[in-house]
Amino acid sequence: xxxxxxxxxxxxxxxxxxxxxxxxxxxxxxxxxxxxxxxxxxxxxxxxxxxxxxxxxxxxxxxxxxxxxxxxxxxxxxxxxxxxxxxxxxxxxxxxxxxxxxxxxxxxxxxxxxx
Amino acid sequence: xxxxxxxxxxxxxxxxxxxxxxxxxxxxxxxxxxxxxxxxxxxxxxxxxxxxxxxxxxxxxxxxxxxxxxxxxxxxxxxxxxxxxxxxxxxxxxxxxxxxxxxxxxxxxxxxxxxxx
Numbered sequence: 001x002x003x004x005x006x007x008x009x010x011x012x013x014x015x016x017x018x019x020x021x022x023x024x025x026x027x028x029x030x031x032x033x034x035x036x037x038x039x040x041x042x043x044x045x046x047x048x049x050x051x052x053x054x055x056x057x058x059x060x061x062x063x064x065x066x067x068x069x070x071x072x073x074x075x076x077x078x079x080x081x082x083x084x085x086x087x088x089x090x091x092x093x094x095x096x097x098x099x100x101x102x103x104x105x106x107x108x109x110x111x112x113x114x115x
Numbered sequence: 116x117x118x119x120x121x122x123x124x125x126x127x128x129x130x131x132x133x134x135x136x137x138x139x140x141x142x143x144x145x146x147x148x149x150x151x152x153x154x155x156x157x158x159x160x161x162x163x164x165x166x167x168x169x170x171x172x173x174x175x176x177x178x179x180x181x182x183x184x185x186x187x188x189x190x191x192x193x194x195x196x197x198x199x200x201x202x203x204x205x206x207x208x209x210x211x212x213x214x215x216x217x218x219x220x221x222x223x224x225x226x227x228x229x230x231x232x
Binding site (some may be wrong): 044048090 | 152158161208219220221222225
C-alpha cells in the first residue's frame with residue numbers, strides 16, 4: 001500500500017448537489033494530481049496542485065475545483081453534479097513538480113455515484 | 116486522435132506463461148515518457164515500469180519488461196512467468212514533456228488480464 005489516502009471511499013449524491021473529496025499525500029510529497037476514471041475507461045487528468053496553487057488542468061469545466069493545504073493534502077470539489085460525474089476519482093502525489101511520474105503514488109480512489 | 120491506444124480489451128494467459136499487452140501511442144513531442152500501471156479491483160493504480168523516449172535500452176523491472184519500438188510508436192508490456200496475482204486491469208500511459216504539470220498522464224482504455232490456473 002502507498003501512503004496516499006483518500007476519503008471517503010464511497011459516496012452517493014444526487015444530481016445538482018455538491019461534493020468534496022479529500023486526499024492525504026505521501027509523506028514528503030508536495031504535488032497532488034486528481035484523475036477521473038469513468039467505468040470502462042482509463043483515468044483522465046483533472047488538475048494538479050503544487051505548493052497550494054493549481055498547476056496544470058485537463059479538459060474539465062470550472063465546476064471542478066480544488067485546494068491544496070499547507071500540509072500538502074488536497075480537496076477536489078465538484079459543484080452541480082451531473083450523471084456523467086459518476087466515476088472513480090483518483091489522487092496521486094509526487095515529490096516535487098519535476099518529479100517523474102515514476103515516483104507518483106496513487107490512492108485507492110473515491111467511488112462517486114450520482115443518481 | 117487518441118494519444119494512447121490499447122486494442123486488447125481482455126487477455127487470458129496460463130499461469131507461469133508469458134503474455135504481451137499491446138500499447139501504441141501518438142505524439143509529436145520528441146520528449147515523452149511511457150508508463151504501465153496495474154489496477155486491481157481495489158482501484159489503486161500501481162506503477163510497474165517506465166520508458167523514456169531517449170532511453171536506448173528497453174526497460175525491465177523484475178518480471179516486467181517493456182518492448183519499446185520507437186519508429187512504430189509502440190510500447191508493449193511483457194509479463195513473464197504469470198502469476199494468479201497478476202489478474203487485473205493494465206493501463207498504458209504517456210506524459211509529454213510539453214504538457215503542464217508533471218503528472219499530466221494520458222491513459223489508454225486498459226486491458227483486463229486474467230491468469231488461468
